[in-house]
Amino acid sequence: MPIRWRITIAIVIITTLLVIIGAPLFEASLSSAIGSTLKRSLQRRQYRVEAQIMSHQLNLSDKPVTLSQDQSVIQVNTPANKLLYTTARAGLESILSPSQLTIASQRPIWFEYKRPQWLNKYLILASPINTKRGKQIIILVGTSTDPLVDYLSQTNKDLFIVGPVLVFLAAVGAWLLTGAVLKPVEKLRAEAKGIFVLDNKARLAIPNTKDELADLALTFNELLEKVQITLDDQRRFVAAASHELRTPLSALKAELELAQKPNRNPIELAKAIDEVAIRVDDLINLAQSLLLLAQSDEDMLKLSKTPLDLVSLVVSSLGSQKAKAEQLKVDFVLHADPELIVWIDPIRFRQVVDNLVDNALNFAPVGSLIEILVQKVDDQAIVEVRDQGVGFSPEIIDQALERFVRTPNSTNRKSGGTGLGLSIVKVIVQSHKGHIELGNNKTQGAFIKVTLPISDQK
Secondary structure, eight states: HHHHHHHHHHHHHHHHHHHHHHHHHHHHHHHHHHHHHHHHHHHHHHHHHHHHHHTTTTOOOOOOOBSSOOOOOOEEOOOOOOEEEEEEOOOSHHHHHHHHHHHTTOOOOEEEEHHHSSSOOOEEEEEEEETSSEEEEEEEEEEESSHHHHHHHHHHHHHHHHHHHHHHHHHHHHHHHHHHHHHHHHHHHHHHHTTTOTTTTTTOOOOOOSSSHHHHHHHHHHHHHHHHHHHHHHHHHHHHHHHHHHHHHHHHHHHHHHSSSSTTHHHHHHHHHHHHHHHHHHHHHHHHHHHHHHHHHHOOOOOOOOEEEEHHHHHHHHTTTTTHHHHHHHHHEEEEESSEEEOOOOHHHHHHHHHHHHHHHHHTTTOOOEEEEEEEEETTTEEEEEOOOOOTTTTGGGGTTTTTTTOOOGEEEEEETOOOOHHHHHHHHHHTTEEEEEEOOSSSSEEEEEEEEOOOOO
């Protein structure tokens, strides 16, 4: 159901409930107000009767009482319930019952009273007073409740008419107001629907209202920008991956075509097969690297952490790189704490160390040193690799950790690589809740520093 209908129905229901609940409350409040008015009127009448008695304008007689022609309800009684004065409307029969008389002799009382000849009830006030001669009398005054009944009856009729009108006006007002409020939202929706997500410049027009609608448009533009950045990254990733795959596949095809030529001797065939095996290994390594990066992008890179001696892992990695280092006449220098137990994934972090050392070997000059530092600082473990090569060039140092980024110097060796090594180091270190830092040494060469927490960060 559209929001406009939901809001309108909700307001109609709320208005109906308010009318249903408010009508009795209003009626009770009106009844109380009219009742208070009647009581104040009776009190003023009682004061006038009392003043007339005190000034002898109203004669009280111990003899049989005659009816006054006054059409109001007034009676003056003795504590023995003997009438001293009464009006024609009040009649010759005392209105006060014995129990009421007992109470009225002590304090004022209020009550309702009705005689058969009266159409409606009367509100009665009976109060004791003392005359100048010290005699106690009880003044009783009454007024018809007709105004109260009439007002309440008219109020019920008005509410019966006004209630539905209020509900109808609330529905119309809600419908129009919701339409006015949602109109700019609908405009934004239509504008967003027409946006082509591949258009890098496509953005919503932000209204100059400085309200939630402007915030919504701004948030959508930020989301659109993130989506476009992600799409650009994916396009670049696919393009770079395709380029990297094309080179070994082309070489592999060439080797196979040469192997198919007639009159090839066994030695040449064996050499061709070795070259094909090398190309296949390169393709496997590239595919594994691309898979790891894809898993990282989808937050699917799983780690199996275990407590491990980081120094032993580094020593093992250096041992595997010893043959390449000897071929390049490069020596390793390890500065390490005696033992450093860290919660890491041994397979994944071995990739980190292997890539760092291999990267240093690719740039280390013949006869130079590669320094490896493994130490504990507070609650963090640090692995740092320093070489004495040319260092990072200024144009790529900020992008050195990105995918398929290679310096011109990285191709001067046969093992120039695919430009994925440091990006793999980055995603593995980040998955260990660590961070990576790189730069150039003050004198010569470059350094790459990995910092990760020692404790278990599952």
